[in-house]
Amino acid sequence: MDLQAILAKNAAVVDSALQQYLPSPDGPGGHVAEAMRYMLRSGKRLRPLVVRHAARTFGWEGERVLPAACAFELLHSATLIHDDLPCIDDSPLRRGQPSCHVRSDEATAVLAGDALIVAAYAALADQTRVSAADRVVRVIAEFSQAVQELIAGEAADVHGEALPPDAELLEFIHLNKTAALFVAAARTGAILAEAAGSQLETITAYARSLGLLFQITDDILDATGDEASLGKPAGADAAAGKQTYPGVYGLAEAQRRADELRAEATRAAIDLPAEQEFWIALLDLLIERRT
Amino acid sequence: MDLQAILAKNAAVVDSALQQYLPSPDGPGGHVAEAMRYMLRSGKRLRPLVVRHAARTFGWEGERVLPAACAFELLHSATLIHDDLPCIDDSPLRRGQPSCHVRSDEATAVLAGDALIVAAYAALADQTRVSAADRVVRVIAEFSQAVQELIAGEAADVHGEALPPDAELLEFIHLNKTAALFVAAARTGAILAEAAGSQLETITAYARSLGLLFQITDDILDATGDEASLGKPAGADAAAGKQTYPGVYGLAEAQRRADELRAEATRAAIDLPAEQEFWIALLDLLIERRT
Numbered sequence: 001m002d003l004q005a006i007l008a009k010n011a012a013v014v015d016s017a018l019q020q021y022l023p024s025p026d027g028p029g030g031h032v033a034e035a036m037r038y039m040l041r042s043g044k045r046l047r048p049l050v051v052r053h054a055a056r057t058f059g060w061e062g063e064r065v066l067p068a069a070c071a072f073e074l075l076h077s078a079t080l081i082h083d084d085l086p087c088i089d090d091s092p093l094r095r096g097q098p099s100c101h102v103r104s105d106e107a108t109a110v111l112a113g114d115a116l117i118v119a120a121y122a123a124l125a126d127q128t129r130v131s132a133a134d135r136v137v138r139v140i141a142e143f144s145q146a147v148q149e150l151i152a153g154e155a156a157d158v159h160g161e162a163l164p165p166d167a168e169l170l171e172f173i174h175l176n177k178t179a180a181l182f183v184a185a186a187r188t189g190a191i192l193a194e195a196a197g198s199q200l201e202t203i204t205a206y207a208r209s210l211g212l213l214f215q216i217t218d219d220i221l222d223a224t225g226d227e228a229s230l231g232k233p234a235g236a237d238a239a240a241g242k243q244t245y246p247g248v249y250g251l252a253e254a255q256r257r258a259d260e261l262r263a264e265a266t267r268a269a270i271d272l273p274a275e276q277e278f279w280i281a282l283l284d285l286l287i288e289r290r291t
Numbered sequence: 292m293d294l295q296a297i298l299a300k301n302a303a304v305v306d307s308a309l310q311q312y313l314p315s316p317d318g319p320g321g322h323v324a325e326a327m328r329y330m331l332r333s334g335k336r337l338r339p340l341v342v343r344h345a346a347r348t349f350g351w352e353g354e355r356v357l358p359a360a361c362a363f364e365l366l367h368s369a370t371l372i373h374d375d376l377p378c379i380d381d382s383p384l385r386r387g388q389p390s391c392h393v394r395s396d397e398a399t400a401v402l403a404g405d406a407l408i409v410a411a412y413a414a415l416a417d418q419t420r421v422s423a424a425d426r427v428v429r430v431i432a433e434f435s436q437a438v439q440e441l442i443a444g445e446a447a448d449v450h451g452e453a454l455p456p457d458a459e460l461l462e463f464i465h466l467n468k469t470a471a472l473f474v475a476a477a478r479t480g481a482i483l484a485e486a487a488g489s490q491l492e493t494i495t496a497y498a499r500s501l502g503l504l505f506q507i508t509d510d511i512l513d514a515t516g517d518e519a520s521l522g523k524p525a526g527a528d529a530a531a532g533k534q535t536y537p538g539v540y541g542l543a544e545a546q547r548r549a550d551e552l553r554a555e556a557t558r559a560a561i562d563l564p565a566e567q568e569f570w571i572a573l574l575d576l577l578i579e580r581r582t
Contacts (some may be wrong), residue, residue: 028450028463029443082405087397106378107449110401114373115442117408122435125428133424137416140431144413151406152320158398159319172319 003281007044010062014048014073015040017066021074021119021126035104035112036119039077042095044289047072047185049282050210054189054203057275064130065192068139071123072185075147078116079154081109088158089240093233117147131192139188146184153177160243170243178218179211186210202271206279209265214286216258219244223251262287294572298335301353305339305364306331308357312365312410312417326395326403327410330368333386335580338363338476340573341501345480345494348566355421356483359430362414363476366438369407370445372400379449380531384524408438422483430479437475444468451534461534469509470502477501493562497570500556505577507549510535514542553578 018040025033048069052062062069084091084099085106092102101109124143127136153176160169186207190200222237223246237244245254262283269279309331316324339360343353353360375382375390376397383393392400415434418427444467451460477498481491513528514537528535536545553574560570 023439023443027443028447028460029445029467031450032442032446078405082401085398085401087401107376108446110373110376110378111442111446114369114404114408115439117405118435118438118442121412121431122439125432125435128425128428133428134419137419137424137427140412141416144409144416147409148314148406148413151323151402151409152314152318154320155323155399155402156319159322169319176320 001277001281003278003285006278007049007285010049010052011045013063013066014045014069018070018073021070021123023115023119031104031108032111032115035081035100035108036077036116038103039081039100039112039116040073042097043073043077045073047076047181050182050185050207051189053275053278053282054186054195054207055193056189057203057272057279058190058193058195058199059274060189060193065127065189067123067126067129068188068192071120071127071143072181072188074116074120074123075143076181078113078120079150081113081116083154085109088154091236127192135192139191142187142191143184146180149176149180153180157242161241163243165248166243167248170245170248173243174212174215174245175208178215179208182211182214183207199273202268206265206268206272209261209268210283210286213258213261213265213283216245216254216261217287217289219246220251220254220258223247223254258287292568292572294569294576297569298340298576301340301343302336304354304357305336305360309361309364312361312414314406314410322395322399323402323406326372326391326399327368327407329394330372330391330403330407331364333388334364334368336364338367338472341473341476341498342480344566344569344573345477345486345498346484347480348494348563348570349481349484349486349490350565351480351484356418356480358414358417358420359479359483362411362418362434363472363479365407365411365414366434367472369404369411370441372404372407374445376400379445382527418483426483430482433478433482434475437471440467440471444471448533452532454534456539457534458539461536461539464534465503465506465536466499469506470499473502473505474498490564493559497556497559497563500552500559501574501577504549504552504556504574507536507545507552508578508580510537511542511545511549514538514545549578
């Protein structure tokens, strides 16, 4: 399996589809639309990849869930813009380039994040080009619930900076801030492709482990990586006093937990009706990623 | 017609229904949920009133569009929180009380605004308890378009602070920042109540005039009111260099345009199939309002 080729093709398809959900850069409010495009110019499109392959797992072509897949990238980009703001994580760099509020200004970044949330819902509504409206509304409701969890996770992440290492708080942050949106992405693709019952549960369990693995790997990279490979200063999370897995449990235990999550996710992947090889390869990618 | 009694009853019904769309204030992210409740503790609930009476105009009880009506208050509250931020309007007061970011902090205010946008969509999705899913998706798509216009209008409003008075820019701001959401509120109630064709056009025209009248009245109040009645410093918009109707055209012309919009809206109201008296009384309320 050539996962890099799959990633490249996914990114090309998603990038092209994203454009239709962005407002026009012309007119007096056009600088917000321009800031949205700036934020979307890069990124691996991992969450749309999960939506599309969840649909494939249940017999649908990924193309058929492309509007919903775009919604996850639009929402993810919104969270990156707002998280980077001075009042939240105060990150001047994102993927090695100026963050949105540095390139534009804070007002534009706040509004561009808002507009990306709204664009995500416009993309979900557009899924009715392919899917029955009642199924789309179900997806919109689940998506909204996941984004509320994400926001609660981000709020806990900021709040946790002032606190001593706390295992319960760390788990809340990892589940909500990161895993919730991966779970929603997998479930969205699966639900649109009419998965139900125990198979829907299996892909939910896979995505939960994947999301937790993603965040623990992020924490490990923050503790062990360098700025050139991370695209942002190494140790920034630890320096900010954030709750991280190595910070609470130490690096060796973080590595052990990552291995355990990878094993759990692999077991779930094997139980899926198709695409097992893809889902297993995706775990390797997350562990080896550098930005 | 006792509009004050209608307003009070509308506010009670909407306030009670809003609660179900807010995340729990418990847990590590609960301070964001608490900030959402703080922002929603007051307000006239004008946009839900418009949604509910638009439905009544076409033969539906207002109760039947209550989820969609809530969505407009949730979204409106999100825009107030983000507009008050230091990087946008830098307003420490809202309705005579500390703004959300002053009462909590900026990070909480950014996230509470985001969460209110998401809660608005959860409320729209919940409208499927009453309405067919395809009609709800249509409403979600129109709502998303209106909110993009609102954001572009707000962006133009901020941008316009550095510019000399500009009639074209002023019109863009008034149409997008204020009128678009009133138009969407009226259309949402009407579409859910199965209005179509020229009757949908008539209520659209009414709401557009209402929205423009609302903003011009706001501009006039900023130029002529006092802090006690406004709930914020008088002349704040003018002092910030904002594009206002009196600033571009003078106070006498602003008053003349307000009278003209009121006459246009009254003509549209008379053409509606029901609730004419309510829609005409609502115009008086907007002109006489003080906060």
